[in-house]
Amino acid sequence: MSFTYDERIDGALPAVDREAFIAQLTSLSPTMEVLHEREDLRPYECDGLSAYRTVPLCVVLPQTVDEVAAVLRLAASRGVPVVARGAGTGLSGGALPLEKGILLVMAKFNRILEIDADAGTARVQPGVRNLAISLAAAPHGLYYAPDPSSQIACSIGGNVAENAGGVHCLKYGLTVHNILRVEIVTIDGERLTLGAESLDSPGFDLLALFTGSEGLLGVVVEVTVKLLPKPQSTKMLMASFDDVEAAGNAVGQIIGAGIIPGGLEMMDSLAIRAAEDFIHAGYPVDAAAILLCELDGAAGDVDEDMESVSTLLSHAGATRILIARDETERLRLWAGRKNAFPAVGRISPDYYCIDGTIPRRELPRVLNGITAFSAEHGLRVANVFHAGDGNLHPLILFDANRPGELERTEALAARILELCVAVGGSITGEHGVGREKINQMCVQFSNDEIEFFHAVKAAFDPARLLNPGKNIPTLHRCAEFGGMHVHHGKLPFPELERF
Amino acid sequence: MSFTYDERIDGALPAVDREAFIAQLTSLSPTMEVLHEREDLRPYECDGLSAYRTVPLCVVLPQTVDEVAAVLRLAASRGVPVVARGAGTGLSGGALPLEKGILLVMAKFNRILEIDADAGTARVQPGVRNLAISLAAAPHGLYYAPDPSSQIACSIGGNVAENAGGVHCLKYGLTVHNILRVEIVTIDGERLTLGAESLDSPGFDLLALFTGSEGLLGVVVEVTVKLLPKPQSTKMLMASFDDVEAAGNAVGQIIGAGIIPGGLEMMDSLAIRAAEDFIHAGYPVDAAAILLCELDGAAGDVDEDMESVSTLLSHAGATRILIARDETERLRLWAGRKNAFPAVGRISPDYYCIDGTIPRRELPRVLNGITAFSAEHGLRVANVFHAGDGNLHPLILFDANRPGELERTEALAARILELCVAVGGSITGEHGVGREKINQMCVQFSNDEIEFFHAVKAAFDPARLLNPGKNIPTLHRCAEFGGMHVHHGKLPFPELERF
Numbered sequence: 001m002s003f004t005y006d007e008r009i010d011g012a013l014p015a016v017d018r019e020a021f022i023a024q025l026t027s028l029s030p031t032m033e034v035l036h037e038r039e040d041l042r043p044y045e046c047d048g049l050s051a052y053r054t055v056p057l058c059v060v061l062p063q064t065v066d067e068v069a070a071v072l073r074l075a076a077s078r079g080v081p082v083v084a085r086g087a088g089t090g091l092s093g094g095a096l097p098l099e100k101g102i103l104l105v106m107a108k109f110n111r112i113l114e115i116d117a118d119a120g121t122a123r124v125q126p127g128v129r130n131l132a133i134s135l136a137a138a139p140h141g142l143y144y145a146p147d148p149s150s151q152i153a154c155s156i157g158g159n160v161a162e163n164a165g166g167v168h169c170l171k172y173g174l175t176v177h178n179i180l181r182v183e184i185v186t187i188d189g190e191r192l193t194l195g196a197e198s199l200d201s202p203g204f205d206l207l208a209l210f211t212g213s214e215g216l217l218g219v220v221v222e223v224t225v226k227l228l229p230k231p232q233s234t235k236m237l238m239a240s241f242d243d244v245e246a247a248g249n250a251v252g253q254i255i256g257a258g259i260i261p262g263g264l265e266m267m268d269s270l271a272i273r274a275a276e277d278f279i280h281a282g283y284p285v286d287a288a289a290i291l292l293c294e295l296d297g298a299a300g301d302v303d304e305d306m307e308s309v310s311t312l313l314s315h316a317g318a319t320r321i322l323i324a325r326d327e328t329e330r331l332r333l334w335a336g337r338k339n340a341f342p343a344v345g346r347i348s349p350d351y352y353c354i355d356g357t358i359p360r361r362e363l364p365r366v367l368n369g370i371t372a373f374s375a376e377h378g379l380r381v382a383n384v385f386h387a388g389d390g391n392l393h394p395l396i397l398f399d400a401n402r403p404g405e406l407e408r409t410e411a412l413a414a415r416i417l418e419l420c421v422a423v424g425g426s427i428t429g430e431h432g433v434g435r436e437k438i439n440q441m442c443v444q445f446s447n448d449e450i451e452f453f454h455a456v457k458a459a460f461d462p463a464r465l466l467n468p469g470k471n472i473p474t475l476h477r478c479a480e481f482g483g484m485h486v487h488h489g490k491l492p493f494p495e496l497e498r499f
Numbered sequence: 500m501s502f503t504y505d506e507r508i509d510g511a512l513p514a515v516d517r518e519a520f521i522a523q524l525t526s527l528s529p530t531m532e533v534l535h536e537r538e539d540l541r542p543y544e545c546d547g548l549s550a551y552r553t554v555p556l557c558v559v560l561p562q563t564v565d566e567v568a569a570v571l572r573l574a575a576s577r578g579v580p581v582v583a584r585g586a587g588t589g590l591s592g593g594a595l596p597l598e599k600g601i602l603l604v605m606a607k608f609n610r611i612l613e614i615d616a617d618a619g620t621a622r623v624q625p626g627v628r629n630l631a632i633s634l635a636a637a638p639h640g641l642y643y644a645p646d647p648s649s650q651i652a653c654s655i656g657g658n659v660a661e662n663a664g665g666v667h668c669l670k671y672g673l674t675v676h677n678i679l680r681v682e683i684v685t686i687d688g689e690r691l692t693l694g695a696e697s698l699d700s701p702g703f704d705l706l707a708l709f710t711g712s713e714g715l716l717g718v719v720v721e722v723t724v725k726l727l728p729k730p731q732s733t734k735m736l737m738a739s740f741d742d743v744e745a746a747g748n749a750v751g752q753i754i755g756a757g758i759i760p761g762g763l764e765m766m767d768s769l770a771i772r773a774a775e776d777f778i779h780a781g782y783p784v785d786a787a788a789i790l791l792c793e794l795d796g797a798a799g800d801v802d803e804d805m806e807s808v809s810t811l812l813s814h815a816g817a818t819r820i821l822i823a824r825d826e827t828e829r830l831r832l833w834a835g836r837k838n839a840f841p842a843v844g845r846i847s848p849d850y851y852c853i854d855g856t857i858p859r860r861e862l863p864r865v866l867n868g869i870t871a872f873s874a875e876h877g878l879r880v881a882n883v884f885h886a887g888d889g890n891l892h893p894l895i896l897f898d899a900n901r902p903g904e905l906e907r908t909e910a911l912a913a914r915i916l917e918l919c920v921a922v923g924g925s926i927t928g929e930h931g932v933g934r935e936k937i938n939q940m941c942v943q944f945s946n947d948e949i950e951f952f953h954a955v956k957a958a959f960d961p962a963r964l965l966n967p968g969k970n971i972p973t974l975h976r977c978a979e980f981g982g983m984h985v986h987h988g989k990l991p992f993p994e995l996e997r998f
Contacts, residue, residue: 118755118860141757176704177676190947198856198889198924202932202943203952203971205675208707229757256617258728300799357697361617390697425697433701444701448689453702455958459951472702
């Protein structure tokens, strides 16, 4: 993870005659907007990972599939790279532009094309906001399940590119589990259909391959999502713990009892206090950790499971259990969690959000590891976890203006991610690899595995014009980075012994 | 669908010195069994699609990953194709040998390596039988959800290769939704890990790509599956209908009401009578159709949903609803369904099983189409459907000894599959493409789409040595076959107007 921009990607690209190229782009379609003045490009220089910024060669905003195909064909013929962008809320720099590349902004593909309530599906354009789908489906008693924290702003096309998750993905799955079909345009301007409306699709599962491919294989121009019936009943509890490890163990016990909560979140002391100061959610500021557990489904089922979870949490050492009395209290308890990031932003000049995953059973050990690393690097860490599915978001608090603190943050983040890999987890749960974690991919995967990624990439985009420098590192980069590949916890990682 | 063996695949292969090659294979490892006598090879000449038969060049039965890798490396170096085989229960000829190819039989990889009850996972070798996993997990109150009808015999490696389903995949998903990780060996003898034990894996989703790839990308040597807690309560009902269309409509209404049954099956009159004559399950022999609906989950929830389903089915025109009183009656009702295929085998010299999928809403229209086609071709069709997920298994009854009847069967089957594609469905739900439906792939996919399949195949196996002639047709074959590509119901398919 280096916050310095990798100049080499742009550096290796051929120079194009910018003015002539923009004239060509503009001539493709009279209705397509092409931005090229510096002040027009500036708003697009970064996505949600604002530590990286690059002003693109130009920005195009197509409105039709034909326009997208024409732009890609022109780019292919001239060897100009293309970075696609949805709403720009991504946290791993997946939509970071290239100085010599087109930024293809899909914001104008913003129509919901069809809602089929009987089939439980919606056909939408990629620029439609995640939450807008649920709002449009609400009159039919349906909703779209994946709910990233950015759901008010993020687009479904970006969700597909990043295989987005959210608080409820423990029970309802990631984006890949909630879509049926995507229409894409390849770098050659071909339109392809991946997936089908029916149970299974013959041939290779290119829909799953494409989902989460971070813009390296093609550009999404239409998505058919599954809609689910709204649960009959939703209830929530908060459990306080004096001990972080006990809270971590309780998570595994809930799942082990065969209960799959709609959401199961954990926050540690620092995160609790920051959120409570900011939102006044009613969190216990003296607790070492809290668990937030939401159950949804048929009313009888939810009540029964709520009792089982309460009993189990008491036995697991919870010092207090609060069941939300009503919808107002439930939403207030969630508000603290959902605003945990900005809350931490209030107590530190800067913070850096990590997105690792681990097998649930490793929660206590990894928490101990983070505490030890935090002390060794002299940086505070606030922990906010999608505990149920083992997706961790440790937030490192730092001050970029203090010399060396950014570098210490990077080093701490890298150690935490490597610990995640060492216990059998991965370097990203839902934020993607993007530009941010490209080096950590060399820790996660062997050179053989990375070579297969490149071979698959080449099947779609042999000239590597789609989002180069993101998601899949070159073997050259891995050699330079020098990180040791940790094979799913099977190779020695001496630090593991300590926790 | 041609029952005649495609000689061209073998014909185009280079001739090897058989004796020298077998000597080389035998010398790879002293413990590896290599069969080459004609009488030893004969049992392996077909899989569950016994209309196709080919005696392979030789059969190898490795016991270790190193042996698998050595066989594949030798095959690659000599340009000899390799067909992997699990238990040989596949219904689409995916494990049909090649005359000039090695048949790599994974039967000796039959150990359950680890059951982690807390994590809800099992790590097994590919030759372990599907049902054996659930039996081993039962002491922990867990089971493996996908349950193909062949589950007593079929192997988990074959399940991965075919992305197998089963009666319960409506609620619990296909194989791809129930596995976390596979270890594979590539044609170059490299060992790769696809997927991870944690929530999501970075990079491209090669696990999903590999699942259902029918042996074209690599050989599975280990599988980590998810285990689920056994449902607290399971109940079942049978509803009788005077009218097939009404039964078809009722299916969509159950799902539309937000109830996801564990299983939701439909049988028509001919299938009902055949099953009842054979099993005496208590089916109504005068009904035009029955629905079998199983609900599982928390006891209160199941009871509540059972009432909703009963009410809904009465309104939808069910003439009789029988709720199984106890486990004995429930199992007897299932026994009729699970033995429907052999039951049909008793009333006809031969039968041919189709495996198409359609969007649920199209059930009534497709049923009408099958009835019309059946009359036009002068062949009886017994319908057995995984109705809940739109997966149809029409069984065409024929007599292979009557001149022309086999050809009429092929023609009827092709029309039914093309109708499935025309309404937005697909040519296979859970049996795979294999050798059987290779021509129908040309109907399902455009040439552009098929080219991408080949490009992805080439990323893993550029010399096309792994299971050539299965799953993905050559464009040459599609041109010869001359079937019109029907684009997800969007291109004209005149017959649709009739139903």
